[in-house]
Amino acid sequence: MIDMRMDRRCALITGASKGIGYAAAVNFIKAGGDVAIVARRPDVLEEARASIAEEGKGKVIGIAGDVSKADDCARIFAEAEKALGRIDILVNNAGTHQNGPFEAATDDIWQADFDLKLFAAIRLSRAALPGMKERRWGRIINTLNSGAKWQRFGSAPTSVTRAAGMALTKVIANEGAPHNVLCNAVLVGLIQTDQWVRGYAKEQAEGKIKRSFDDYLAEMASRIPMNRVGTAEEFANMILFLASDAGSYVTGTAINVDGGMCPVV
Ligand SMILES: NC(=O)c1ccc[n+]([C@@H]2O[C@H](COP(=O)([O-])OP(=O)(O)OC[C@H]3O[C@@H](n4cnc5c(N)ncnc54)[C@H](OP(=O)(O)O)[C@@H]3O)[C@@H](O)[C@H]2O)c1
Structure with a gap:
Protein backbone atom coordinates (compact mmCIF):
# COMPACT_ATOMS: atom_id res chain seq x y z
CA MET A 1 0.00 0.00 0.00
CA ILE A 2 1.41 3.39 -0.99
CA ASP A 3 2.20 5.52 2.08
CA MET A 4 1.56 9.22 1.68
CA ARG A 5 0.93 9.98 5.37
CA MET A 6 2.63 13.09 6.71
CA ASP A 7 2.37 12.25 10.42
CA ARG A 8 4.96 14.17 12.48
CA ARG A 9 6.26 15.93 9.36
CA CYS A 10 6.60 19.73 9.31
CA ALA A 11 6.34 21.62 6.03
CA LEU A 12 7.07 25.20 4.99
CA ILE A 13 5.23 26.24 1.81
CA THR A 14 5.70 29.60 0.12
CA GLY A 15 2.94 31.24 -1.90
CA ALA A 16 0.35 29.21 -0.03
CA SER A 17 -2.56 31.59 0.58
CA LYS A 18 -3.91 30.78 -2.90
CA GLY A 19 -3.70 28.34 -5.78
CA ILE A 20 -1.16 25.53 -5.90
CA GLY A 21 0.52 26.38 -2.58
CA TYR A 22 -2.83 26.44 -0.80
CA ALA A 23 -3.81 23.07 -2.29
CA ALA A 24 -0.43 21.63 -1.23
CA ALA A 25 -0.99 22.87 2.33
CA VAL A 26 -4.46 21.28 2.43
CA ASN A 27 -2.93 17.97 1.29
CA PHE A 28 -0.27 18.07 4.02
CA ILE A 29 -2.81 18.82 6.72
CA LYS A 30 -5.20 16.12 5.52
CA ALA A 31 -2.26 13.68 5.55
CA GLY A 32 -1.52 14.46 9.21
CA GLY A 33 1.35 16.98 9.01
CA ASP A 34 1.98 20.46 10.41
CA VAL A 35 2.40 23.34 8.01
CA ALA A 36 3.66 26.92 7.84
CA ILE A 37 2.23 28.94 4.96
CA VAL A 38 3.74 32.11 3.54
CA ALA A 39 2.33 34.98 1.46
CA ARG A 40 2.54 38.78 1.46
CA ARG A 41 -1.05 39.91 2.20
CA PRO A 42 -1.76 39.21 5.89
CA ASP A 43 -5.58 39.28 5.57
CA VAL A 44 -5.67 36.79 2.68
CA LEU A 45 -3.07 34.67 4.49
CA GLU A 46 -5.13 34.53 7.70
CA GLU A 47 -8.25 33.54 5.77
CA ALA A 48 -6.30 30.71 4.12
CA ARG A 49 -4.73 29.63 7.42
CA ALA A 50 -8.11 29.31 9.08
CA SER A 51 -9.61 27.36 6.22
CA ILE A 52 -6.62 24.96 5.92
CA ALA A 53 -6.77 24.34 9.69
CA GLU A 54 -10.33 23.04 9.28
CA GLU A 55 -9.06 20.21 7.05
CA GLY A 56 -7.15 18.33 9.75
CA LYS A 57 -5.75 18.20 13.27
CA GLY A 58 -2.23 19.49 12.57
CA LYS A 59 -0.79 22.88 13.37
CA VAL A 60 -1.18 25.56 10.68
CA ILE A 61 0.68 28.83 11.02
CA GLY A 62 0.71 31.80 8.68
CA ILE A 63 3.85 33.90 8.19
CA ALA A 64 3.42 37.13 6.25
CA GLY A 65 6.43 38.05 4.16
CA ASP A 66 7.87 38.69 0.73
CA VAL A 67 10.17 35.84 -0.32
CA SER A 68 11.82 38.01 -2.97
CA LYS A 69 13.61 39.80 -0.09
CA ALA A 70 16.63 38.26 1.63
CA ASP A 71 15.73 39.56 5.10
CA ASP A 72 12.19 38.22 4.82
CA CYS A 73 13.48 34.77 3.80
CA ALA A 74 15.70 34.61 6.90
CA ARG A 75 12.87 35.75 9.18
CA ILE A 76 10.29 33.45 7.56
CA PHE A 77 12.51 30.39 8.00
CA ALA A 78 13.37 31.26 11.62
CA GLU A 79 9.70 31.84 12.52
CA ALA A 80 8.57 28.62 10.85
CA GLU A 81 11.28 26.55 12.57
CA LYS A 82 10.46 28.10 15.94
CA ALA A 83 6.73 27.50 15.59
CA LEU A 84 6.90 23.94 14.21
CA GLY A 85 10.12 22.74 15.86
CA ARG A 86 11.83 21.81 12.58
CA ILE A 87 11.31 21.96 8.83
CA ASP A 88 11.28 18.54 7.12
CA ILE A 89 9.75 19.69 3.84
CA LEU A 90 10.30 22.95 2.00
CA VAL A 91 8.08 23.78 -0.97
CA ASN A 92 9.42 26.76 -2.96
CA ASN A 93 6.26 27.72 -4.78
CA ALA A 94 5.71 31.51 -4.63
CA GLY A 95 5.81 33.13 -8.03
CA THR A 96 3.93 35.15 -10.53
CA HIS A 97 3.39 35.42 -14.27
CA GLN A 98 6.23 37.32 -16.00
CA ASN A 99 6.31 36.58 -19.72
CA GLY A 100 7.21 38.84 -22.60
CA PRO A 101 9.53 39.51 -25.52
CA PHE A 102 13.23 39.55 -24.64
CA GLU A 103 13.73 43.16 -25.73
CA ALA A 104 10.95 44.39 -23.45
CA ALA A 105 12.49 42.89 -20.32
CA THR A 106 14.51 45.56 -18.50
CA ASP A 107 17.20 44.86 -15.90
CA ASP A 108 14.63 45.58 -13.18
CA ILE A 109 12.23 43.01 -14.60
CA TRP A 110 14.99 40.39 -14.81
CA GLN A 111 16.19 41.13 -11.29
CA ALA A 112 12.67 40.96 -9.81
CA ASP A 113 12.04 37.61 -11.50
CA PHE A 114 15.35 36.17 -10.25
CA ASP A 115 14.73 37.48 -6.72
CA LEU A 116 11.23 35.99 -6.51
CA LYS A 117 11.65 32.69 -8.30
CA LEU A 118 15.32 31.79 -7.93
CA PHE A 119 16.93 33.59 -4.99
CA ALA A 120 13.98 32.79 -2.70
CA ALA A 121 14.54 29.08 -3.37
CA ILE A 122 18.31 29.45 -2.94
CA ARG A 123 17.98 31.31 0.38
CA LEU A 124 15.29 29.11 1.92
CA SER A 125 16.97 25.88 0.79
CA ARG A 126 20.28 27.05 2.28
CA ALA A 127 18.49 27.69 5.57
CA ALA A 128 16.67 24.33 5.53
CA LEU A 129 19.49 22.00 4.47
CA PRO A 130 21.63 21.80 7.65
CA GLY A 131 18.71 20.58 9.83
CA MET A 132 17.48 18.17 7.16
CA LYS A 133 20.97 16.68 6.75
CA GLU A 134 21.46 16.36 10.50
CA ARG A 135 18.13 14.48 10.86
CA ARG A 136 18.87 12.45 7.72
CA TRP A 137 15.44 13.19 6.25
CA GLY A 138 14.38 16.08 4.09
CA ARG A 139 12.49 17.12 0.98
CA ILE A 140 12.88 20.27 -1.10
CA ILE A 141 10.30 20.67 -3.87
CA ASN A 142 10.46 23.51 -6.37
CA THR A 143 7.41 24.57 -8.35
CA LEU A 144 8.65 25.62 -11.80
CA ASN A 145 6.90 25.88 -15.14
CA SER A 146 7.30 24.09 -18.45
CA GLY A 147 9.40 27.05 -19.67
CA ALA A 148 12.26 25.44 -17.73
CA LYS A 149 12.48 22.83 -20.52
CA TRP A 150 10.67 24.52 -23.39
CA GLN A 151 11.61 28.17 -23.98
CA ARG A 152 8.73 29.47 -26.07
CA PHE A 153 8.62 32.70 -28.09
CA GLY A 154 8.04 35.70 -25.79
CA SER A 155 8.81 33.87 -22.56
CA ALA A 156 11.43 36.21 -21.05
CA PRO A 157 12.42 36.30 -18.31
CA THR A 158 10.45 33.45 -16.76
CA SER A 159 11.71 30.58 -18.92
CA VAL A 160 15.31 31.56 -18.13
CA THR A 161 14.62 31.86 -14.40
CA ARG A 162 12.81 28.51 -14.40
CA ALA A 163 15.65 26.79 -16.29
CA ALA A 164 18.00 28.07 -13.59
CA GLY A 165 15.56 26.66 -11.01
CA MET A 166 15.86 23.27 -12.68
CA ALA A 167 19.67 23.43 -12.46
CA LEU A 168 19.39 24.48 -8.81
CA THR A 169 17.17 21.45 -8.18
CA LYS A 170 19.86 19.13 -9.54
CA VAL A 171 22.65 20.83 -7.59
CA ILE A 172 20.77 20.51 -4.28
CA ALA A 173 19.74 16.93 -5.11
CA ASN A 174 23.37 15.94 -5.72
CA GLU A 175 24.55 17.34 -2.41
CA GLY A 176 21.51 16.23 -0.42
CA ALA A 177 21.37 12.62 -1.66
CA PRO A 178 24.07 11.16 0.64
CA HIS A 179 22.10 12.63 3.59
CA ASN A 180 18.67 11.38 2.48
CA VAL A 181 17.62 14.91 1.54
CA LEU A 182 15.75 14.73 -1.76
CA CYS A 183 15.14 17.64 -4.11
CA ASN A 184 12.81 17.67 -7.11
CA ALA A 185 11.01 20.13 -9.34
CA VAL A 186 7.40 19.94 -10.52
CA LEU A 187 6.62 21.80 -13.73
CA VAL A 188 3.31 23.60 -14.25
CA GLY A 189 1.72 23.78 -17.68
CA LEU A 190 -1.62 25.51 -17.24
CA ILE A 191 -3.29 25.15 -13.85
CA GLN A 192 -6.42 27.15 -13.15
CA THR A 193 -5.74 29.52 -10.24
CA ASP A 194 -6.09 33.20 -9.32
CA VAL A 229 -6.55 22.84 -17.89
CA GLY A 230 -5.44 21.26 -14.63
CA THR A 231 -6.60 21.92 -11.09
CA ALA A 232 -4.41 23.07 -8.22
CA GLU A 233 -5.33 19.83 -6.41
CA GLU A 234 -4.06 17.67 -9.27
CA PHE A 235 -0.74 19.52 -9.15
CA ALA A 236 -0.55 19.39 -5.35
CA ASN A 237 -0.97 15.60 -5.43
CA MET A 238 2.45 15.31 -7.07
CA ILE A 239 3.93 17.59 -4.39
CA LEU A 240 2.47 15.33 -1.69
CA PHE A 241 3.85 12.21 -3.36
CA LEU A 242 7.36 13.69 -3.58
CA ALA A 243 7.19 14.90 0.03
CA SER A 244 6.04 11.55 1.38
CA ASP A 245 7.83 8.28 2.08
CA ALA A 246 6.26 6.99 -1.13
CA GLY A 247 8.68 9.24 -3.02
CA SER A 248 11.74 7.95 -1.15
CA TYR A 249 13.81 7.04 -4.24
CA VAL A 250 13.01 10.05 -6.43
CA THR A 251 15.52 12.90 -6.48
CA GLY A 252 17.11 15.34 -8.94
CA THR A 253 14.29 15.20 -11.44
CA ALA A 254 11.81 17.65 -12.97
CA ILE A 255 8.34 16.23 -13.49
CA ASN A 256 5.81 17.74 -15.89
CA VAL A 257 2.29 17.89 -14.42
CA ASP A 258 0.64 19.47 -17.42
CA GLY A 259 -1.81 17.16 -19.19
CA GLY A 260 0.86 16.42 -21.81
CA MET A 261 1.40 20.06 -22.82
CA CYS A 262 5.21 20.28 -22.69
CA PRO A 263 6.79 18.60 -25.73
CA VAL A 264 9.98 17.95 -23.76
CA VAL A 265 9.90 14.94 -21.38
N1 LIG B 1 -1.24 28.57 -12.57
C1 LIG B 1 -0.48 28.39 -13.65
O1 LIG B 1 -0.97 28.02 -14.73
C2 LIG B 1 1.00 28.63 -13.55
C3 LIG B 1 1.73 28.65 -14.75
C4 LIG B 1 3.10 28.80 -14.69
C5 LIG B 1 3.75 28.90 -13.46
N2 LIG B 1 3.01 28.88 -12.31
C6 LIG B 1 3.77 29.00 -11.03
O2 LIG B 1 3.23 28.17 -10.03
C7 LIG B 1 3.38 28.79 -8.74
C8 LIG B 1 2.03 28.89 -8.05
O3 LIG B 1 1.18 29.64 -8.91
P1 LIG B 1 -0.40 29.81 -8.66
O4 LIG B 1 -1.02 29.74 -10.00
O5 LIG B 1 -0.85 28.93 -7.57
O6 LIG B 1 -0.41 31.36 -8.20
P2 LIG B 1 -1.54 32.21 -7.42
O7 LIG B 1 -2.84 31.52 -7.41
O8 LIG B 1 -1.42 33.57 -8.02
O9 LIG B 1 -0.95 32.24 -5.93
C9 LIG B 1 0.30 32.81 -5.69
C10 LIG B 1 0.59 32.74 -4.21
O10 LIG B 1 1.93 33.23 -3.99
C11 LIG B 1 1.88 34.34 -3.08
N3 LIG B 1 2.99 35.22 -3.45
C12 LIG B 1 3.16 35.89 -4.63
N4 LIG B 1 4.29 36.62 -4.57
C13 LIG B 1 4.85 36.39 -3.36
C14 LIG B 1 6.01 36.87 -2.71
N5 LIG B 1 6.84 37.76 -3.30
N6 LIG B 1 6.30 36.43 -1.46
C15 LIG B 1 5.47 35.56 -0.84
N7 LIG B 1 4.35 35.08 -1.40
C16 LIG B 1 4.04 35.50 -2.64
C17 LIG B 1 0.47 34.92 -3.26
O11 LIG B 1 0.00 35.66 -2.15
P3 LIG B 1 0.33 37.25 -2.00
O12 LIG B 1 -0.02 37.87 -3.33
O13 LIG B 1 -0.53 37.72 -0.88
O14 LIG B 1 1.79 37.33 -1.69
C18 LIG B 1 -0.32 33.61 -3.38
O15 LIG B 1 -0.48 33.01 -2.13
C19 LIG B 1 4.03 30.15 -9.02
O16 LIG B 1 5.44 30.05 -8.87
C20 LIG B 1 3.68 30.42 -10.47
O17 LIG B 1 4.58 31.30 -11.12
C21 LIG B 1 1.67 28.76 -12.33
Missing part, protein backbone atom coordinates in the same frame (compact mmCIF):
# COMPACT_ATOMS: atom_id res chain seq x y z
CA GLN A 195 -3.06 33.89 -11.51
CA TRP A 196 -5.36 33.38 -14.47
CA VAL A 197 -8.22 35.41 -13.10
CA ARG A 198 -5.76 38.32 -12.74
CA GLY A 199 -4.33 37.70 -16.23
CA TYR A 200 -7.79 37.67 -17.78
CA ALA A 201 -8.84 40.88 -15.96
CA LYS A 202 -5.64 42.66 -17.05
CA GLU A 203 -5.94 41.67 -20.72
CA GLN A 204 -9.61 42.62 -20.71
CA ALA A 205 -8.85 46.03 -19.15
CA GLU A 206 -6.21 46.60 -21.85
CA GLY A 207 -8.81 45.73 -24.50
CA LYS A 208 -6.77 42.73 -25.68
CA ILE A 209 -9.62 40.21 -25.21
CA LYS A 210 -13.36 40.49 -25.55
CA ARG A 211 -14.38 36.85 -24.95
CA SER A 212 -15.81 35.45 -21.71
CA PHE A 213 -13.64 33.86 -19.00
CA ASP A 214 -15.00 30.42 -19.98
CA ASP A 215 -14.00 30.97 -23.60
CA TYR A 216 -10.59 32.21 -22.39
CA LEU A 217 -10.16 28.93 -20.46
CA ALA A 218 -11.38 26.90 -23.45
CA GLU A 219 -8.75 28.55 -25.65
CA MET A 220 -6.06 27.63 -23.06
CA ALA A 221 -7.37 24.07 -22.93
CA SER A 222 -7.13 23.72 -26.70
CA ARG A 223 -3.31 23.90 -26.37
CA ILE A 224 -3.22 20.86 -24.08
CA PRO A 225 -3.33 17.24 -25.35
CA MET A 226 -5.76 16.31 -22.55
CA ASN A 227 -7.90 19.21 -23.76
CA ARG A 228 -8.48 20.68 -20.32
Whole structure:
Protein backbone atom coordinates (compact mmCIF):
# COMPACT_ATOMS: atom_id res chain seq x y z
CA MET A 1 0.00 0.00 0.00
CA ILE A 2 1.41 3.39 -0.99
CA ASP A 3 2.20 5.52 2.08
CA MET A 4 1.56 9.22 1.68
CA ARG A 5 0.93 9.98 5.37
CA MET A 6 2.63 13.09 6.71
CA ASP A 7 2.37 12.25 10.42
CA ARG A 8 4.96 14.17 12.48
CA ARG A 9 6.26 15.93 9.36
CA CYS A 10 6.60 19.73 9.31
CA ALA A 11 6.34 21.62 6.03
CA LEU A 12 7.07 25.20 4.99
CA ILE A 13 5.23 26.24 1.81
CA THR A 14 5.70 29.60 0.12
CA GLY A 15 2.94 31.24 -1.90
CA ALA A 16 0.35 29.21 -0.03
CA SER A 17 -2.56 31.59 0.58
CA LYS A 18 -3.91 30.78 -2.90
CA GLY A 19 -3.70 28.34 -5.78
CA ILE A 20 -1.16 25.53 -5.90
CA GLY A 21 0.52 26.38 -2.58
CA TYR A 22 -2.83 26.44 -0.80
CA ALA A 23 -3.81 23.07 -2.29
CA ALA A 24 -0.43 21.63 -1.23
CA ALA A 25 -0.99 22.87 2.33
CA VAL A 26 -4.46 21.28 2.43
CA ASN A 27 -2.93 17.97 1.29
CA PHE A 28 -0.27 18.07 4.02
CA ILE A 29 -2.81 18.82 6.72
CA LYS A 30 -5.20 16.12 5.52
CA ALA A 31 -2.26 13.68 5.55
CA GLY A 32 -1.52 14.46 9.21
CA GLY A 33 1.35 16.98 9.01
CA ASP A 34 1.98 20.46 10.41
CA VAL A 35 2.40 23.34 8.01
CA ALA A 36 3.66 26.92 7.84
CA ILE A 37 2.23 28.94 4.96
CA VAL A 38 3.74 32.11 3.54
CA ALA A 39 2.33 34.98 1.46
CA ARG A 40 2.54 38.78 1.46
CA ARG A 41 -1.05 39.91 2.20
CA PRO A 42 -1.76 39.21 5.89
CA ASP A 43 -5.58 39.28 5.57
CA VAL A 44 -5.67 36.79 2.68
CA LEU A 45 -3.07 34.67 4.49
CA GLU A 46 -5.13 34.53 7.70
CA GLU A 47 -8.25 33.54 5.77
CA ALA A 48 -6.30 30.71 4.12
CA ARG A 49 -4.73 29.63 7.42
CA ALA A 50 -8.11 29.31 9.08
CA SER A 51 -9.61 27.36 6.22
CA ILE A 52 -6.62 24.96 5.92
CA ALA A 53 -6.77 24.34 9.69
CA GLU A 54 -10.33 23.04 9.28
CA GLU A 55 -9.06 20.21 7.05
CA GLY A 56 -7.15 18.33 9.75
CA LYS A 57 -5.75 18.20 13.27
CA GLY A 58 -2.23 19.49 12.57
CA LYS A 59 -0.79 22.88 13.37
CA VAL A 60 -1.18 25.56 10.68
CA ILE A 61 0.68 28.83 11.02
CA GLY A 62 0.71 31.80 8.68
CA ILE A 63 3.85 33.90 8.19
CA ALA A 64 3.42 37.13 6.25
CA GLY A 65 6.43 38.05 4.16
CA ASP A 66 7.87 38.69 0.73
CA VAL A 67 10.17 35.84 -0.32
CA SER A 68 11.82 38.01 -2.97
CA LYS A 69 13.61 39.80 -0.09
CA ALA A 70 16.63 38.26 1.63
CA ASP A 71 15.73 39.56 5.10
CA ASP A 72 12.19 38.22 4.82
CA CYS A 73 13.48 34.77 3.80
CA ALA A 74 15.70 34.61 6.90
CA ARG A 75 12.87 35.75 9.18
CA ILE A 76 10.29 33.45 7.56
CA PHE A 77 12.51 30.39 8.00
CA ALA A 78 13.37 31.26 11.62
CA GLU A 79 9.70 31.84 12.52
CA ALA A 80 8.57 28.62 10.85
CA GLU A 81 11.28 26.55 12.57
CA LYS A 82 10.46 28.10 15.94
CA ALA A 83 6.73 27.50 15.59
CA LEU A 84 6.90 23.94 14.21
CA GLY A 85 10.12 22.74 15.86
CA ARG A 86 11.83 21.81 12.58
CA ILE A 87 11.31 21.96 8.83
CA ASP A 88 11.28 18.54 7.12
CA ILE A 89 9.75 19.69 3.84
CA LEU A 90 10.30 22.95 2.00
CA VAL A 91 8.08 23.78 -0.97
CA ASN A 92 9.42 26.76 -2.96
CA ASN A 93 6.26 27.72 -4.78
CA ALA A 94 5.71 31.51 -4.63
CA GLY A 95 5.81 33.13 -8.03
CA THR A 96 3.93 35.15 -10.53
CA HIS A 97 3.39 35.42 -14.27
CA GLN A 98 6.23 37.32 -16.00
CA ASN A 99 6.31 36.58 -19.72
CA GLY A 100 7.21 38.84 -22.60
CA PRO A 101 9.53 39.51 -25.52
CA PHE A 102 13.23 39.55 -24.64
CA GLU A 103 13.73 43.16 -25.73
CA ALA A 104 10.95 44.39 -23.45
CA ALA A 105 12.49 42.89 -20.32
CA THR A 106 14.51 45.56 -18.50
CA ASP A 107 17.20 44.86 -15.90
CA ASP A 108 14.63 45.58 -13.18
CA ILE A 109 12.23 43.01 -14.60
CA TRP A 110 14.99 40.39 -14.81
CA GLN A 111 16.19 41.13 -11.29
CA ALA A 112 12.67 40.96 -9.81
CA ASP A 113 12.04 37.61 -11.50
CA PHE A 114 15.35 36.17 -10.25
CA ASP A 115 14.73 37.48 -6.72
CA LEU A 116 11.23 35.99 -6.51
CA LYS A 117 11.65 32.69 -8.30
CA LEU A 118 15.32 31.79 -7.93
CA PHE A 119 16.93 33.59 -4.99
CA ALA A 120 13.98 32.79 -2.70
CA ALA A 121 14.54 29.08 -3.37
CA ILE A 122 18.31 29.45 -2.94
CA ARG A 123 17.98 31.31 0.38
CA LEU A 124 15.29 29.11 1.92
CA SER A 125 16.97 25.88 0.79
CA ARG A 126 20.28 27.05 2.28
CA ALA A 127 18.49 27.69 5.57
CA ALA A 128 16.67 24.33 5.53
CA LEU A 129 19.49 22.00 4.47
CA PRO A 130 21.63 21.80 7.65
CA GLY A 131 18.71 20.58 9.83
CA MET A 132 17.48 18.17 7.16
CA LYS A 133 20.97 16.68 6.75
CA GLU A 134 21.46 16.36 10.50
CA ARG A 135 18.13 14.48 10.86
CA ARG A 136 18.87 12.45 7.72
CA TRP A 137 15.44 13.19 6.25
CA GLY A 138 14.38 16.08 4.09
CA ARG A 139 12.49 17.12 0.98
CA ILE A 140 12.88 20.27 -1.10
CA ILE A 141 10.30 20.67 -3.87
CA ASN A 142 10.46 23.51 -6.37
CA THR A 143 7.41 24.57 -8.35
CA LEU A 144 8.65 25.62 -11.80
CA ASN A 145 6.90 25.88 -15.14
CA SER A 146 7.30 24.09 -18.45
CA GLY A 147 9.40 27.05 -19.67
CA ALA A 148 12.26 25.44 -17.73
CA LYS A 149 12.48 22.83 -20.52
CA TRP A 150 10.67 24.52 -23.39
CA GLN A 151 11.61 28.17 -23.98
CA ARG A 152 8.73 29.47 -26.07
CA PHE A 153 8.62 32.70 -28.09
CA GLY A 154 8.04 35.70 -25.79
CA SER A 155 8.81 33.87 -22.56
CA ALA A 156 11.43 36.21 -21.05
CA PRO A 157 12.42 36.30 -18.31
CA THR A 158 10.45 33.45 -16.76
CA SER A 159 11.71 30.58 -18.92
CA VAL A 160 15.31 31.56 -18.13
CA THR A 161 14.62 31.86 -14.40
CA ARG A 162 12.81 28.51 -14.40
CA ALA A 163 15.65 26.79 -16.29
CA ALA A 164 18.00 28.07 -13.59
CA GLY A 165 15.56 26.66 -11.01
CA MET A 166 15.86 23.27 -12.68
CA ALA A 167 19.67 23.43 -12.46
CA LEU A 168 19.39 24.48 -8.81
CA THR A 169 17.17 21.45 -8.18
CA LYS A 170 19.86 19.13 -9.54
CA VAL A 171 22.65 20.83 -7.59
CA ILE A 172 20.77 20.51 -4.28
CA ALA A 173 19.74 16.93 -5.11
CA ASN A 174 23.37 15.94 -5.72
CA GLU A 175 24.55 17.34 -2.41
CA GLY A 176 21.51 16.23 -0.42
CA ALA A 177 21.37 12.62 -1.66
CA PRO A 178 24.07 11.16 0.64
CA HIS A 179 22.10 12.63 3.59
CA ASN A 180 18.67 11.38 2.48
CA VAL A 181 17.62 14.91 1.54
CA LEU A 182 15.75 14.73 -1.76
CA CYS A 183 15.14 17.64 -4.11
CA ASN A 184 12.81 17.67 -7.11
CA ALA A 185 11.01 20.13 -9.34
CA VAL A 186 7.40 19.94 -10.52
CA LEU A 187 6.62 21.80 -13.73
CA VAL A 188 3.31 23.60 -14.25
CA GLY A 189 1.72 23.78 -17.68
CA LEU A 190 -1.62 25.51 -17.24
CA ILE A 191 -3.29 25.15 -13.85
CA GLN A 192 -6.42 27.15 -13.15
CA THR A 193 -5.74 29.52 -10.24
CA ASP A 194 -6.09 33.20 -9.32
CA GLN A 195 -3.06 33.89 -11.51
CA TRP A 196 -5.36 33.38 -14.47
CA VAL A 197 -8.22 35.41 -13.10
CA ARG A 198 -5.76 38.32 -12.74
CA GLY A 199 -4.33 37.70 -16.23
CA TYR A 200 -7.79 37.67 -17.78
CA ALA A 201 -8.84 40.88 -15.96
CA LYS A 202 -5.64 42.66 -17.05
CA GLU A 203 -5.94 41.67 -20.72
CA GLN A 204 -9.61 42.62 -20.71
CA ALA A 205 -8.85 46.03 -19.15
CA GLU A 206 -6.21 46.60 -21.85
CA GLY A 207 -8.81 45.73 -24.50
CA LYS A 208 -6.77 42.73 -25.68
CA ILE A 209 -9.62 40.21 -25.21
CA LYS A 210 -13.36 40.49 -25.55
CA ARG A 211 -14.38 36.85 -24.95
CA SER A 212 -15.81 35.45 -21.71
CA PHE A 213 -13.64 33.86 -19.00
CA ASP A 214 -15.00 30.42 -19.98
CA ASP A 215 -14.00 30.97 -23.60
CA TYR A 216 -10.59 32.21 -22.39
CA LEU A 217 -10.16 28.93 -20.46
CA ALA A 218 -11.38 26.90 -23.45
CA GLU A 219 -8.75 28.55 -25.65
CA MET A 220 -6.06 27.63 -23.06
CA ALA A 221 -7.37 24.07 -22.93
CA SER A 222 -7.13 23.72 -26.70
CA ARG A 223 -3.31 23.90 -26.37
CA ILE A 224 -3.22 20.86 -24.08
CA PRO A 225 -3.33 17.24 -25.35
CA MET A 226 -5.76 16.31 -22.55
CA ASN A 227 -7.90 19.21 -23.76
CA ARG A 228 -8.48 20.68 -20.32
CA VAL A 229 -6.55 22.84 -17.89
CA GLY A 230 -5.44 21.26 -14.63
CA THR A 231 -6.60 21.92 -11.09
CA ALA A 232 -4.41 23.07 -8.22
CA GLU A 233 -5.33 19.83 -6.41
CA GLU A 234 -4.06 17.67 -9.27
CA PHE A 235 -0.74 19.52 -9.15
CA ALA A 236 -0.55 19.39 -5.35
CA ASN A 237 -0.97 15.60 -5.43
CA MET A 238 2.45 15.31 -7.07
CA ILE A 239 3.93 17.59 -4.39
CA LEU A 240 2.47 15.33 -1.69
CA PHE A 241 3.85 12.21 -3.36
CA LEU A 242 7.36 13.69 -3.58
CA ALA A 243 7.19 14.90 0.03
CA SER A 244 6.04 11.55 1.38
CA ASP A 245 7.83 8.28 2.08
CA ALA A 246 6.26 6.99 -1.13
CA GLY A 247 8.68 9.24 -3.02
CA SER A 248 11.74 7.95 -1.15
CA TYR A 249 13.81 7.04 -4.24
CA VAL A 250 13.01 10.05 -6.43
CA THR A 251 15.52 12.90 -6.48
CA GLY A 252 17.11 15.34 -8.94
CA THR A 253 14.29 15.20 -11.44
CA ALA A 254 11.81 17.65 -12.97
CA ILE A 255 8.34 16.23 -13.49
CA ASN A 256 5.81 17.74 -15.89
CA VAL A 257 2.29 17.89 -14.42
CA ASP A 258 0.64 19.47 -17.42
CA GLY A 259 -1.81 17.16 -19.19
CA GLY A 260 0.86 16.42 -21.81
CA MET A 261 1.40 20.06 -22.82
CA CYS A 262 5.21 20.28 -22.69
CA PRO A 263 6.79 18.60 -25.73
CA VAL A 264 9.98 17.95 -23.76
CA VAL A 265 9.90 14.94 -21.38
N1 LIG B 1 -1.24 28.57 -12.57
C1 LIG B 1 -0.48 28.39 -13.65
O1 LIG B 1 -0.97 28.02 -14.73
C2 LIG B 1 1.00 28.63 -13.55
C3 LIG B 1 1.73 28.65 -14.75
C4 LIG B 1 3.10 28.80 -14.69
C5 LIG B 1 3.75 28.90 -13.46
N2 LIG B 1 3.01 28.88 -12.31
C6 LIG B 1 3.77 29.00 -11.03
O2 LIG B 1 3.23 28.17 -10.03
C7 LIG B 1 3.38 28.79 -8.74
C8 LIG B 1 2.03 28.89 -8.05
O3 LIG B 1 1.18 29.64 -8.91
P1 LIG B 1 -0.40 29.81 -8.66
O4 LIG B 1 -1.02 29.74 -10.00
O5 LIG B 1 -0.85 28.93 -7.57
O6 LIG B 1 -0.41 31.36 -8.20
P2 LIG B 1 -1.54 32.21 -7.42
O7 LIG B 1 -2.84 31.52 -7.41
O8 LIG B 1 -1.42 33.57 -8.02
O9 LIG B 1 -0.95 32.24 -5.93
C9 LIG B 1 0.30 32.81 -5.69
C10 LIG B 1 0.59 32.74 -4.21
O10 LIG B 1 1.93 33.23 -3.99
C11 LIG B 1 1.88 34.34 -3.08
N3 LIG B 1 2.99 35.22 -3.45
C12 LIG B 1 3.16 35.89 -4.63
N4 LIG B 1 4.29 36.62 -4.57
C13 LIG B 1 4.85 36.39 -3.36
C14 LIG B 1 6.01 36.87 -2.71
N5 LIG B 1 6.84 37.76 -3.30
N6 LIG B 1 6.30 36.43 -1.46
C15 LIG B 1 5.47 35.56 -0.84
N7 LIG B 1 4.35 35.08 -1.40
C16 LIG B 1 4.04 35.50 -2.64
C17 LIG B 1 0.47 34.92 -3.26
O11 LIG B 1 0.00 35.66 -2.15
P3 LIG B 1 0.33 37.25 -2.00
O12 LIG B 1 -0.02 37.87 -3.33
O13 LIG B 1 -0.53 37.72 -0.88
O14 LIG B 1 1.79 37.33 -1.69
C18 LIG B 1 -0.32 33.61 -3.38
O15 LIG B 1 -0.48 33.01 -2.13
C19 LIG B 1 4.03 30.15 -9.02
O16 LIG B 1 5.44 30.05 -8.87
C20 LIG B 1 3.68 30.42 -10.47
O17 LIG B 1 4.58 31.30 -11.12
C21 LIG B 1 1.67 28.76 -12.33
